[in-house]
Amino acid sequence: EVQLLESGGGLVLPGGSLRLSCAASGFTFKNYAMSWVRQTPGKGLEWVSAISSGGGSIDYADSVKGRFTLSRDNSNSTLFLQMNSLRAEDSAVYYCAKGGSAFSGWYLDFWGQGTRVTVSS
Amino acid sequence: EIVLTQSPGTLSLSPGERATLSCTASQSISSNYVAWYQQKPGQAPRLLMYGASRRPNGIPDRFSGGGSGTDFTLTISRLGPEDFAMYYCQQYGNSAGTFGQGTKLEI
Numbered sequence: 001e002v003q004l005l006e007s008g009g010g011l012v013l014p015g016g017s018l019r020l021s022c023a024a025s026g027f028t029f030k031n032y033a034m035s036w037v038r039q040t041p042g043k044g045l046e047w048v049s050a051i052s053s054g055g056g057s058i059d060y061a062d063s064v065k066g067r068f069t070l071s072r073d074n075s076n077s078t079l080f081l082q083m084n085s086l087r088a089e090d091s092a093v094y095y096c097a098k099g100g101s102a103f104s105g106w107y108l109d110f111w112g113q114g115t116r117v118t119v120s121s
Numbered sequence: 122e123i124v125l126t127q128s129p130g131t132l133s134l135s136p137g138e139r140a141t142l143s144c145t146a147s148q149s150i151s152s153n154y155v156a157w158y159q160q161k162p163g164q165a166p167r168l169l170m171y172g173a174s175r176r177p178n179g180i181p182d183r184f185s186g187g188g189s190g191t192d193f194t195l196t197i198s199r200l201g202p203e204d205f206a207m208y209y210c211q212q213y214g215n216s217a218g219t220f221g222q223g224t225k226l227e228i
Contacts, residue, residue, distance in 0.1 A: 035218070037166075037220075044209065044220060044221070044222045044223045045158075045160075045166065045209055045211075045220040045223075046220065047211075047217060047218045047219060047220060050218070059217060061217060095165055095166070100168075100171060105213055105214055105215050105217065105218055106213050106214070106218070107154075107156035107168060107171040107211065107213050107218070108156070108158075108166075108168065108211075108218075109168045109171075109177060110168075111165035111166050111167070112165060113164075113165055114165060
């Protein structure tokens with residue numbers, strides 16, 4: 001059974017940093033791209049970032065480019081999202097999601113339950 | 122960036138009825154790389170359809186997808202009580218997999 005367990009969310013001051021983690025199990029992690037998608041309460045889904053299976057291709061939404069860094073540790077089946085210079089508009093539930101292929105820009109066939117990030121003073 | 126517009130914003134139907142949800146893209150989507158997701162309150166999204174018309178394992182056959190180019194649809198042939206939820210389309214196959222704003226399917 002595929003499982004994705006996010007952690008690292010919380011309350012942070014504007015301009016602060018957080019590092020989200022996603023521990024994966026139930027599939028061969030190194031063979032699949034992974035993504036982060038966020039959702040503001042009561043709003044829709046916003047794709048944030050994606051990384052190919054080997055980590056050689058990484059893409060970011062324009063809204064987070066230059067502030068967020070996506071990485072993965074295939075030996076430990078873990079995905080990371082380093083978020084710097086956080087803004088109020090980054091407040092959301094962040095979902096880790098498994099891609100349907102090794103390619104970073106693909107559909108997402110399994111999702112974690114999400115971790116909440118709140119940026120507020 | 123490809124923009125996806127979903128319609129209607131809210132669809133009010135009864136159990137047993139047929140639901141048709143639309144997703145229109147601002148430009149043609151290559152190879153019909155469109156996915157649909159269902160999300161219930163307090164839950165993560167669930168993949169319902171990919172490649173516009175392909176169902177993942179475990180998705181009931183009352184869900185079907187179609188379309189090409191810029192216009193795509195998700196059809197639920199006979200609504201069950203568990204189908205009332207939010208539905209999102211997504212285009213993929215490029216660097217940024219953008220989502221539509223969603224359709225709320227309500228009783």
